[in-house]
Amino acid sequence: MNSTPSPSHALPSPGTAARVAVVTGGSRGIGEAIARRLANDGLAVVINYAGNAAAAETVAEGIRASGGKALAVQGDVSRAEDVAHLFTATQEAFGRIDVVVNSAGIMPMASIAESSLADFDRAIATNLRGTFLVLAQAAKHLGEGGRIIALSTSVIAKSFPGYGPYIASKAGVEGLVPVLANELRGRGITVNAIAPGPVGTELFLNGKTPEQIAQLSRLAPLERLGTPEEIAAAVAFLAGPDGGWVNAQVLRVNGGYA
Secondary structure (H helix, E strand, C coil), X not given: CCCCCCECXXXXXXXXXXXXXXXXXXXXXXXXXXXXXXXXXXXXXXXXECCCHHHHHHHHHHHHHCCCCEEEEECCCCCHHHHHHHHHHHHHHHCCCCEEEECCCCCCCECCCHHHHHHHHHHHHHHHHHHHHHHHHHHHHCCCCCEEEEECCHHHHCCCCCEHHHHHHHHHHHHHHHHHHHHCCCCCCEEEEEEECCECCHHHHCCCCHHHHHHHHCCCCCCCCECHXXXXXXXXXXXXXXXXXXXXXXXXXXXXXX
């Protein structure tokens, strides 16, 4: 994104929420479900989106219509200035940040070949560089009791052809999580990752045939796709009071897929 990131509407007054969450990639799929679940749990939610302002604002409006507090803020997580703006806008709007969930991601299907280098670079830029930037800002802004949650993937264990760029980027994400947990030693902040199995989202379904989807659905012992709401429930656990002793872990929410 080359445009200057900005909130999609006027900022609310600061200090209006007891706990505040930032959810990147919160305008659709798993990120949207996470934003809605955290709002239902009583958190004010800042919904980051890359380009679809209408979708992000629809999520924010739905949360506000249900009595919650929400703000949509545009920004490309691979751009340091956009990520810094996201956290600044959140502080200005609500006066604090307690939970950060990095759900923004892309999944280009590409073989390990020179012709796929552009896809590899895109996956690394959004999924790994983006996670690095979001985690860095989270480390700067969160205080005692803060929760940082990154989204990985359970497909790391499968090594399917065509998933090389995606798996490489998400393996890097899993490497960052325990390192940051150790770097935040003594500050009372947890850092974890959620690694979903196949979930019926637009990101997962895009480019797959019905036969491929059916085959992937049968891989887990539960023999179905997960739902975004099931992933959001795991995030809510890590973000809530019952997740306070879970740190530096990768929670594989996948129905036994891997």
